[in-house]
Amino acid sequence: MKDYLHNTIPNLKPFNYERHHDSHFINKQWVLVNGISKKKSIYTFKADNILEISRKNNVIKTFWNINIQNSFTIKTEDGIITVKAFFKDDDILVLNNQDKDEFAMYINASNYDNDLNSVEDIQAFLKDKYKKKVSTIIYDHEFYYIEKSKEFGPYKVEVLAEKVKTGDISAYCFVRDVNEYDYSNRLRIEDLIQEL
CATH class of the missing domain: 2.40.128 (Lipocalin)
Structure with missing residues (x-):
């Protein structure tokens, strides 16, 4: 039960x-x-x-x-x-x-x-x-992102949003929370930005 x-x-x-x-x-x-x-x-x-x-x-x-x-x-x-x-x-x-x-x-x-x-x-x-x-969780957490098979970070979402805005990275890069071990959630920077 x-x-x-x-x-x-x-x-x-x-x-x-x-x-x-x-x-x-x-x-x-x-x-x-x-x-x-x-x-x-x-x-x-x-x-x-x-x-x-x-x-x-x-x-x-x-x-x-x-x-x-x-x-x-x-x-x-x-x-x-x-x-x-x-x-x-x-x-x-x-x-x-x-x-x-x-x-x-x-x-x-x-x-x-x-x-x-x-x-x-x-x-x-x-x-x-x-x-x-x-x-609140997204704003306070840090995330790694992967681009061209390399991992970068961790960064807060506001930093990732700024990097997307300036064209340094794509909004479609996969991200993972610092407490996760892989990118299996298939979460993208764009998804984080939408929740802010």
């Missing part, structure tokens, strides 16, 4: 009590992505093990608990379920059902200015979030 989740959503970080509990988890408004097109549900995990589930004008109070292996038990309409918690990012939570090949994905709406009420709102949130993240 763990493979099912990680094949569907790669690069998940397991819930870490010290790192996530107080700063990322408790008293945050977690909007349930699954089924948002039918009804919006907001889950708020309280420090006193109360779970508030808000739907329109209705608030359901139930309970949750965590054990020393970071497994959660949550009382739902269907009974008590056991889940493992993972973070895709600081504001994307995934609860993986330990008894079925099912998971629930949540977005922390506490740090987001717009309402998340539909699939389109979720898509806009993710697009905006990852566009900012990619721009």
